[in-house]
Amino acid sequence: MDFVCSEEEIRGWLASKLESFAIYVPSDYGFKRARSREDIVLNFSLPTMPIKSIFFPHTDIMMKFERKFGRTIVVESLPEEERKIVLTKACDAYSIRILDAVFLSEPVDPYYERRRKNTIFVTIACTKPCYAGFCEKLGVQPEGDVIITPLDNYYHVEVRNKELLPDFESFRRADEKDRERAMKNRIAPNPALNIDWLKDAFENEIWEEFSRFCISCGICTYLCPTCHCFDITDDGSVRIRTWDSCQFPYFTMHTSGHNPRPERKHRLRNRIYHKFSYFQQRYGFIACVGCGRCVRFCPSQIDIRELVLRRE
Numbered sequence: 502m503d504f505v506c507s508e509e510e511i512r513g514w515l516a517s518k519l520e521s522f523a524i525y526v527p528s529d530y531g532f533k534r535a536r537s538r539e540d541i542v543l544n545f546s547l548p549t550m551p552i553k554s555i556f557f558p559h560t561d562i563m564m565k566f567e568r569k570f571g572r573t574i575v576v577e578s579l580p581e582e583e584r585k586i587v588l589t590k591a592c593d594a595y596s597i598r599i600l601d602a603v604f605l606s607e608p609v610d611p612y613y614e615r616r617r618k619n620t621i622f623v624t625i626a627c628t629k630p631c632y633a634g635f636c637e638k639l640g641v642q643p644e645g646d647v648i649i650t651p652l653d654n655y656y657h658v659e660v661r662n663k664e665l666l667p668d669f670e671s672f673r674r675a676d677e678k679d680r681e682r683a684m685k686n687r688i689a690p691n692p693a694l695n696i697d698w699l700k701d702a703f704e705n706e707i708w709e710e711f712s713r714f715c716i717s718c719g720i721c722t723y724l725c726p727t728c729h730c731f732d733i734t735d736d737g738s739v740r741i742r743t744w745d746s747c748q749f750p751y752f753t754m755h756t757s758g759h760n761p762r763p764e765r766k767h768r769l770r771n772r773i774y775h776k777f778s779y780f781q782q783r784y785g786f787i788a789c790v791g792c793g794r795c796v797r798f799c800p801s802q803i804d805i806r807e808l809v810l811r812r813e
Contacts, residue, residue, distance in 0.1 A: 502666060503675035503683075504658045511649065511656060512541045514668060515586065515623070522621070524586045525555055532587070541588070543649065543656070547631050547792060551726030552593035553600060555585075556616040559723075561742045563612065563733070578739075579611055585620045591643040591688075592636045592792040594624040596726035598644070602784045603729050612742070621662065626650040626687045633793030635806050640692040641790050650683040657683035694787070694809060696777045703774075708766040711808055714801040715765045719746030721795035721803075722772070727788045747771055777809060 515524060516538035524535040526542070531550030535541050565576045597617075604613035622645030630637065643650075646662035657679055660666055675683075722728040723744060730752070732745040745752060748769070753762045762768050780788035789809075796804050 502660050502669075503680055504660065504669050504672035505652075505655055505675045505679050506658060506672045507655055508543050510672065511543060511658065512538055515541050515588070517668075518586055522584045522586045524588070526588045527590075532589075543588075543625060543651070545625075547590050547592070547634075547794075549724065549794070549798070551724060551792070551794065552587065552589055552596060553726050553729070555587065556597075556613055556620075557600060557604070557729060559744050561612055563740045563742050566738045566740075580615045582615055582619065586623060587620060588623045588625070589645075590625055591627055592634070592641055592790040593726050594622050594643065594645045595636075595641045596790045596792075597622070599727040599780075599784075599786070599788050599790075600729060602786075621646045621665070623647045623649065626683075628686050628688065630688060631793060633796035633804075633806075634791055635793065635810065636791035637688050637691045638693045638810060639787060639789060639791045640690040642690055643687070650686055652679075652682055652686060657686075659683075694777075696781075696787075696809065699774065699778050703770070707808070708770040711803060712765040712769040715748070715769060715803060716801055717748050717750055717765060717768070718800060719748045720798050720800065721805075722746040722748055724794040724798055726790060726792060726794075727776070747775070773805075773808060 515535075518524060519535065519537070524541070525532045526535045526540055527545045527548040529546075529548065531548050532552065532555055533540070561580075562578045564578050567574045567576055600613070601617070604610040605617070624643045624645035624647070626643040626648055627636070628651055646660075646665060648659040648661065650657040650659075657675055658669065658672065660669055722730065723746065728746070730745040730747055731742050733740065733742050735741075747753075747762075750763075750768075751760075752768070754760045762771060776788040780786075796806060
């Protein structure tokens, strides 16, 4: 069901949920928990850190080892369940379906599942592309429980979660003109990605060309909302899971000393094939949302768009 309202009405609705939900809102760096109405802003830029950090944190304690009665006891350390509302942009909201495919498929990851359930997504539909973004080329559209589209001096609100409809009874119902204006105001998906060329490009010189200036820092994967590689290590009395990156030189190092992807061109190639080919073959959709973070923050200014959009 659709409604129209002012920014203050939306902020008031979200603020009314502060006592019963943990509300996460974008900040300059990442996502923070809102403590008051003043923390809730609708006109925000895409934060540096992606939404995955809420559900799949950089460092996660998986279990603890305790000594009792002369022997070691393993204690599982699951996160507390929390009712959440997450205010986000369309690309980050869309990335959740990719993480869900990985972490909620069998065997289900209990750490991600605990954080992911009981979450309401309030998604701001973008009206213009952000710098270096190419979400429209991937056909990304707003997803979530509530979709908010900015119009000239008010907002169109589409409530997709029926359980939330009572919260909006006092809002004015949208008419057909409001809906048409909202759809017209959103970025129109214009899928232009053609990855058929990847089938015959495994030994192409293009990988050497694009990896020449790569310094294997891993920023492209750490800031990517869909990258989900991790490592597991023991640190004293705890076992922790931390983000890892396929762009690190030792990511694929075997204990024998053999490394099947020893050069930067091999690692860059793997990243592109995984996102745009392997993942699609397994789950049915591409593991990229076109947010542009990897372009904006790459210290070597490597532009993935020049690679994956070059054959359109």
